[in-house]
Amino acid sequence: MLAVTADDHRPAGPVAVLANPSAGRGRHRDLLPRLLDGLAAAGRAVELLSARTPDEAEAACRAAVAGGAAALVAVGGDGTVHQALQAVAGTAVPFGPVPAGTGNDFAVDTGFPADPLAAVDVIAAALRERRSRPVDLARMTGPEGGDRWYGAVLAAGFDAIVNERANRMRWPRGPRRYDLAILVELARLRxxxxxxxxxxxxxxxxxxxxxxxxxxxxxxxMRICPTADPTDGLLDVVVGGRFDRRTLMRVKPRIYAGTHVTHPLVRSYRARTVELSAEGITTYADGERSLALPVRITAVPGAVRLLR
Known part of the structure; x- marks a missing residue:
């Protein structure tokens, strides 16, 4: 268990907040004023960042960190967290994820409450008490350089292929597009x-x-890497081998409990640095479209300081 650490050299600037109002299909949109009030109760000015696209969100986070923000808070799902991590990774600026999306894996796996208001209470208490905890991140580098960071999981197999298919489709809209992409890629499975x-x-x-x-x-x-620990300085690698369609569909539900790793076609590894290559695969990190293979991934201990 990591010890709570005090940070007496934190910038005097505001707490910058990146909020995605459409996260979780907008079900927490009406909570945003209460979440901002909860953060302001920590005694710091709160600045809501303006962004209309993922690129603008990432740029706004980088500008806030470079401009002396005391902390960065992301209100949304794993995609919003992913954008914010690009700005705080490797810096002393502490970070707080408020889970308000469809997938909130990084926030929950690093110990934040699943309820957004409860998570804000945890973050506000950490701000008041000037404490944060170091947590590892994964740093990705492609063959042409240019680092990207992620906090949860990089997918580079069937799930990434399905996401890539769904993102190319213009019909249908909503969750049915992803369902159709699964059916198409299952038919093409190899x-x-x-x-x-x-x-x-x-x-x-x-x-x-x-x-x-x-x-x-x-x-x-979905506990795809069930023994992964974001404080051990290592990456967990899980590989599902030569599944046919029927076997894949039987194994897939077991991922929620993490019991898929006992299947004889599944192998698990741990390493500090992972280099992965294959033809025609675009990876998805924290659920976001990321680098095409080949890619080098390195565990970076204590790359971000969390407000908890």
Whole structure:
């Protein structure tokens, strides 16, 4: 268990807040004024960042951190957290995720309450008491350089392929588009050939599922990397091998409990650095479209300080 640490050199600027009003299909939109009031009760000015797109959100977070924000808070799901992490990773600016999305895996897996108001209470108390806790992040680097960070899980198998299919589709709208993408990709299901280097040790694998976790969960509570610990300085790698359609559909529900790792076609590894390559795969990190393979992923201990 990490000790609570005090930070007496925190900037005197405001608490910057990135809020996604459409997160969780907007079910927490009306809570935002109460959440902002809860943060203001910590005795700091609160600045709500303005952004209309993910790129604008990321740029606004970077500007707030560079401008001396005392802390950064993200109100939304894993996508909103992902944008904010690009700004605070590797800095001394503390961060607070307020779970208000469809998937809140990073916030919940790092110990924040699932209820947004309760999470704000935790963050406000940490702000008042000037404390934060270091937590690991994963840093991704593509062949052309340019780092990206993620907090929860990188998907580089069937789930990433389904997301990529759904994002290319213009019909239908809403959750049915994702459901249709699953059906299309199940019909096309085949193992892909991966090269996996774990701290320099090379493995060649035929696989359908590949996940690299800093935390245990993705997709709103699916414990794909069930033993991942965001304070151990390691990445958990879970590989589902040559599944056919029927086996994949039987194993998939077991991911919620994390019991899929006992299946004979599933292998688990741990490493500080993971290099992954395969043809035609675009990865999804924290549920967000990320880098195309090949990619190098490194566990960075204490890369972010959480307000809890």
């Amino acid at each position: 193992p892909r050939r991966y090269t996996l280097r774990l701290d320099g040790e090379e493995h060649h694998l035929d696989a359908v599922l590949v996940a690299i976790g800093n935390c245990a969960s993705y997709g709103g509570g």
